[in-house]
Amino acid sequence: MIKMIKFVPLPLLRMVARIGASFARMNHASIYRSIRKNLAIVRPTLSDDQRAHLAEQALANQLISSVDSLKCWAMPPSWSIRQIKSVHGLKILQQGLSNPNGMLAIVPHIGTWEMMNAWLNQFGEPVIMYKPVKSKIMNEFILEGRQRLNATLVPTDSTGVKAIFKTLKQGGFSIILPDHVPDLSGGVVVPFFGIPTLTSTLASKLAQKTGCALVGLSCIRCDDGDGFEVFCHDLNDAALYDKDIQVATTALNHAMQGMIEAHFTHYMWGYRRFKFTPFGDNPYLLDESELHTQVLSYHATQNKDMA
Numbered sequence: 001m002i003k004m005i006k007f008v009p010l011p012l013l014r015m016v017a018r019i020g021a022s023f024a025r026m027n028h029a030s031i032y033r034s035i036r037k038n039l040a041i042v043r044p045t046l047s048d049d050q051r052a053h054l055a056e057q058a059l060a061n062q063l064i065s066s067v068d069s070l071k072c073w074a075m076p077p078s079w080s081i082r083q084i085k086s087v088h089g090l091k092i093l094q095q096g097l098s099n100p101n102g103m104l105a106i107v108p109h110i111g112t113w114e115m116m117n118a119w120l121n122q123f124g125e126p127v128i129m130y131k132p133v134k135s136k137i138m139n140e141f142i143l144e145g146r147q148r149l150n151a152t153l154v155p156t157d158s159t160g161v162k163a164i165f166k167t168l169k170q171g172g173f174s175i176i177l178p179d180h181v182p183d184l185s186g187g188v189v190v191p192f193f194g195i196p197t198l199t200s201t202l203a204s205k206l207a208q209k210t211g212c213a214l215v216g217l218s219c220i221r222c223d224d225g226d227g228f229e230v231f232c233h234d235l236n237d238a239a240l241y242d243k244d245i246q247v248a249t250t251a252l253n254h255a256m257q258g259m260i261e262a263h264f265t266h267y268m269w270g271y272r273r274f275k276f277t278p279f280g281d282n283p284y285l286l287d288e289s290e291l292h293t294q295v296l297s298y299h300a301t302q303n304k305d306m307a
Contacts, residue, residue: 002141006074013071014225017063025059031270032059037284038269040292041277042193044299057265061111064221065266069114073145077118084119085222089232096213096234097123102168103213104206105175106235108256109268113177115228116219118149120175125150127167127174129160151175161202168210178203179256181275188246189276192253194299198276204248207241214240216259220266233259 005013024032035058039051046054072080087093096103105120107113120126130146130153133139146153154160164174181187182200189196207214216233239251260267272284279286279294286294 002070002137003074005070008071010068010071011225013067014064017067018060021056021060021063024063025056031062033288034272034284035059035062035269036288037286037291038271038273040288041195041274041283041295044292044295054265055269058267058269061221061266062268062270065112065268068112068221072112072114072118073142077121077148080115080118081122083115083227084219084230085227087230087232089234092232092234093123093215093217096215097173099213100171101211101213102171103173103215104168104203105173106203106214106216106233106252106256107175107177108179108216108218108259109177109271110218110260110263111220111266112228113217113219116217116230117146117151117175119230120217121150124173125152127152127154127164127172129154129156129164129176131156161206164206165209168206168212174206176203176206178252179271179273181273184276188249190246190250190253192273193257194302195274195277195295197274199249199253201245201249204240204245204252208243208245208248211241214255216255218259218263218266220263231259231262 023029032055035055036051039046039055039058043051043054096105105126107116128151130143133142143153152163154163167174178200180200181198182202184198186202187198187200190199191197192199203214206212214235216235218231218233219228220231221228233255235255237251237255239247240255242248242251274283275281277283278298279291283291
């Protein structure tokens with residue numbers, strides 16, 4: 001049944017997503033509550049009305065990106081490639097791919113990263129980690145879509161890490177989405193948008209060990225809705241390769257923050273990114289107003305200590 005999406009026009013899918021966003025907002029659905037709490041964390045000085053406006057935009061963009069991804073998985077790679085209307089900073093990507101130590105594409109959850117995959121696969125045969133989703137039907141659908149590409153899918157375990165390491169050592173490239181919340185054993189608590197939170201160390205450790213190029217990538221829907229733009233970012237801060245993992249992951253979070261700020265409402269703010277923070281291991285259990293108060297108090301204390 002889900003494969004029938006191939007025959008549904010993209011504008012119709014997006015209209016359904018917008019209607020879904022309206023229902024989610026009116027019913028204060030879980031995804032909307034998560035967005036509101038994330039904005040209370042990263043935009044605490046805005047007024048309630050300003051945060052509400054951002055939350056509405058972020059919710060609609062996230063649901064539209066979801067249906068865009070569904071369409072992408074249902075269609076052949078050539079269709080996805082045609083959706084890429086412009087590329088900003090292509091030379092940055094080309095230089096990264098020519099690095100003899102390989103290239104690691106840093107792809108935070110900004111916009112519709114799935115739409116970019118087919119386009120990026122034109123440049124080689126990347127090794128990409130894949131974690132199966134809970135739904136068997138959806139998992140088969142996603143796998144079928146991704147396996148049409150040149151990419152090699154590896155598990156999100158030590159086997160997959162070794163495969164990526166080997167690929168980079170051979171001058172190849174891989175793609176990492178580094179803003180997932182990791183297991184405690186695979187992360188450190190460092191600032192993200194000024195708030196200490198559990199952060200994955202995988203990308204930083206791969207960069208430390210291989211000296212590979214780091215290139216940030218994001219794929220954003222065009223303002224008129226006709227296609228997508230790819231943005232390439234040169235992540236060349238020496239701190240990204242620092243031997244101190246705290247320094248390196250802090251630098252990576254800072255680099256990702258810069259990428260997110262450029263397209264703020266296109267980031268997946270519905271994801272519960274902040275864990276093990278000064279507001280508790282799971283700040284999403286707090287009421288939004290209480291969380292907002294604690295965030296403001298935290299920043300006030302930090303500013304006082306720095307004075």
